Amino acid sequence: MRTLLPWAVAAVVLALVPLWVQSPYALHIFILLFIAIALGESWNVIGGFAGQYSVGHAAWYGLGAYGAFILLQRKAIAPWFGVWVAVAAAVIVALAVGWITFRLRGPYFVLASIAVAEIIRLAALNWKELTNGAEGILAADVPPLRLGGTVITDWNSKTPYYYMGLAMALFCIAVNFLVKRSKLGYYLQAIREDQDAAHSLGIPLTLSKNTALAISAACTALAGSFAAFYVGFIEPQGVFGIEVSIQMVLTCIIGGIGTVAGPVIGAVVVVLLSEALRASLSSAHLLVYGVLVIIVILTMPDGFVGFIAQRLRRKAAPA
Amino acid sequence: MAVFLQSALSGILIGGVYALTGIGLTLIFGVMRVINFAQGELVMVGMYCTFWLFVLAGIDPFLSVVLTMPALFLLGALLQRTLINRVLDALPQNQILLTIGIGLVLSNTAMLVFTSDYRILSTSYSSSSVALGVIRLSTPLLFCFLITAVITAALYWFLVKTDTGHAIRATAQDRDAAQLMGVNVRYMGVLAFGLGSALAGAAGALVAPIYYIYPQVGGAFTLKAFVVVVLGGMGSIIGAALGGILIGMSESLAAVYIAADMKDLCVYVIFLLVLLLKPSGLLGKSRM
Numbered sequence: 001m002r003t004l005l006p007w008a009v010a011a012v013v014l015a016l017v018p019l020w021v022q023s024p025y026a027l028h029i030f031i032l033l034f035i036a037i038a039l040g041e042s043w044n045v046i047g048g049f050a051g052q053y054s055v056g057h058a059a060w061y062g063l064g065a066y067g068a069f070i071l072l073q074r075k076a077i078a079p080w081f082g083v084w085v086a087v088a089a090a091v092i093v094a095l096a097v098g099w100i101t102f103r104l105r106g107p108y109f110v111l112a113s114i115a116v117a118e119i120i121r122l123a124a125l126n127w128k129e130l131t132n133g134a135e136g137i138l139a140a141d142v143p144p145l146r147l148g149g150t151v152i153t154d155w156n157s158k159t160p161y162y163y164m165g166l167a168m169a170l171f172c173i174a175v176n177f178l179v180k181r182s183k184l185g186y187y188l189q190a191i192r193e194d195q196d197a198a199h200s201l202g203i204p205l206t207l208s209k210n211t212a213l214a215i216s217a218a219c220t221a222l223a224g225s226f227a228a229f230y231v232g233f234i235e236p237q238g239v240f241g242i243e244v245s246i247q248m249v250l251t252c253i254i255g256g257i258g259t260v261a262g263p264v265i266g267a268v269v270v271v272l273l274s275e276a277l278r279a280s281l282s283s284a285h286l287l288v289y290g291v292l293v294i295i296v297i298l299t300m301p302d303g304f305v306g307f308i309a310q311r312l313r314r315k316a317a318p319a
Numbered sequence: 320m321a322v323f324l325q326s327a328l329s330g331i332l333i334g335g336v337y338a339l340t341g342i343g344l345t346l347i348f349g350v351m352r353v354i355n356f357a358q359g360e361l362v363m364v365g366m367y368c369t370f371w372l373f374v375l376a377g378i379d380p381f382l383s384v385v386l387t388m389p390a391l392f393l394l395g396a397l398l399q400r401t402l403i404n405r406v407l408d409a410l411p412q413n414q415i416l417l418t419i420g421i422g423l424v425l426s427n428t429a430m431l432v433f434t435s436d437y438r439i440l441s442t443s444y445s446s447s448s449v450a451l452g453v454i455r456l457s458t459p460l461l462f463c464f465l466i467t468a469v470i471t472a473a474l475y476w477f478l479v480k481t482d483t484g485h486a487i488r489a490t491a492q493d494r495d496a497a498q499l500m501g502v503n504v505r506y507m508g509v510l511a512f513g514l515g516s517a518l519a520g521a522a523g524a525l526v527a528p529i530y531y532i533y534p535q536v537g538g539a540f541t542l543k544a545f546v547v548v549v550l551g552g553m554g555s556i557i558g559a560a561l562g563g564i565l566i567g568m569s570e571s572l573a574a575v576y577i578a579a580d581m582k583d584l585c586v587y588v589i590f591l592l593v594l595l596l597k598p599s600g601l602l603g604k605s606r607m
Contacts, residue, residue, distance in 0.1 A: 053416075100595060101591075104595075106411050106412070107411055108549075108598055110415060111549065112595075114545075115542075115587045115590050115594070118583070118587050119584060119588065122581075122587070126578075126580045249419075281431065283435055284427035284431045285427075289423055290419075290420045290424035291420070293416055293419070293420035293423075297406060297413050297416055297417045298402065298406070298417070301409065301413060
């Protein structure tokens with residue numbers, strides 16, 4: 001309960017923000033932050049808890065984005081229904097891929113995950129009838145969200161996206177909490193620490209990893225389709241490109257992997273720094289990620305969370 | 320038949336470049352057990368060096384290999400000494416992330432300095448070709464392959480015949496044993512990373528007249544280098560050379576017989592199949 005209190009307070013404060021912050025730019029930064037948090041937490045389930053460093057999560061992000069976009073455009077299915085179909089599709093593909101690639105370990109798994117995302121990207125690029133190829137898809141008008149007869153929002157300001165993003169980020173954080181304290185979470189952490197030892201204790205390796213991947217892919221696809229609707233445009237390189245996967249991984253690494261707070265802190269650092277340097281870096285904004293990850297790996301391998309925790313412990317118990 | 324021969328031969332020629340980047344990657348992996356995700360970005364740096372040497376000093380891209388290789392050797396040695404060296408005992412995942420970070424810094428710095436414009440290096444012989452019976456081979460590709468072959472042969476001779484080469488191979492075979500035999504394994508790491516980078520630089524110089532030059536071109540080369548190395552067997556130089564040629568060929572044959580847009584897709588599918596069916600690669604057991 002005590003660990004949940006700060007989260008609840010933060011959630012309430014963030015929910016009140018749009019009441020006194022009107023600037024669309026400030027809301028935009030918050031929305032970017034929510035997306036980064038959701039993506040970081042999503043990756044954390046498989047990368048952080050289970051130690052399976054997938055650098056191919058762009059596959060699930062892109063499937064979520066493309067699934068919801070195509071359903072809206074072709075079948076006129078509203079996003080809040082289409083998203084769930086897209087999430088289901090991403091989970092099904094993820095399970096098929098996981099079933100094949102989870103027999104690989106360490107660097108080989110990393111390489112296989114990249115290859116899978118590249119295959120899906122190239123398929124999206126070339127299946128022009130469905131995806132419109134490299135030209136991408138511009139979001140058709142998103143129908144207003146109604147409850148009964150009343151229109152809740154028509155999506156014309158940033159506020160509905162703000163609340164949607166906040167809800168999504170909180171959902172992903174909650175998923176991490178639940179996974180971490182569940183039996184599955186302990187299985188995953190045992191696999192991360194020593195796969196062979198975990199196996200010999202009777203932990204079902206492939207089943208645990210696949211469950212984690214399914215959860216992770218579902219959250220990623222959800223965040224991917226939300227981000228796609230927020231931007232309003234998708235194209236294969238933008239949603240399936242390796243940069244998307246790398247950003248997810250680095251958000252976690254910078255914050256501290258395998259912790260619930262890590263991706264949140266990583267997202268705050270990365271989003272704020274990227275935004276602060278955007279004018280001087282323009283399209284080279286990934287420089288921030290590159291420099292940060294080099295510093296983090298060399299000086300604080302457990303990320304900001306590990307670094308701060310270590311400092312606190314040192315203060316609490318002076319030698 | 321002519322079409323088959325034509326595309327197979329062009330595939331072998333471009334495969335030489337893939338082999339060169341792959342050999343660099345496998346050399347680094349063999350000696351330090353670090354998978355260098357920045358290999359393609361080093362190729363990109365080599366391409367820009369060649370481009371500017373050509374534009375500013377008028378040096379022919381194929382001659383500039385003698386300048387880009389030492390330059391990239393120094394860059395690689397510097398990266399190894401300052402960054403990679405400090406994570407040799409860290410988790411493999413952290414090593415990978417560090418090299419990803421280095422790659423991001425290289426490509427984004429290139430974007431800041433050179434902008435993301437696509438540049439083309441065109442020489443007097445860029446579009447000329449050599450006739451060989453019914454088939455025609457592009458002159459730059461042919462030059463590219465010949466120089467690749469010379470560099471690979473020279474590297475092989477260096478590793479097999481010289482004392483330093485022996486020391487590098489000994490380090491790759493067993494780091495501790497090599498150290499006990501008096502090999503300076505730290506220095507071998509610097510040397511291997513320098514050599515691996517120099518090979519990437521050479522590949523960059525050689526493809527500069529053939530490819531578009533832009534800051535993100537490296538990613539494609541990194542992935543191809545992995546495919547080549549995994550296909551040949553991690554740590555095997557002959558395997559990487561063979562893997563490069565095979566990937567070049569399958570790419571070019573897939574472009575002709577399946578669809579031009581599908582060639583990369585085919586390469587990655589082959590890659591996944593090799594990873595799953597024979598993860599040790601074609602020549603996986605022997606190292607170097």
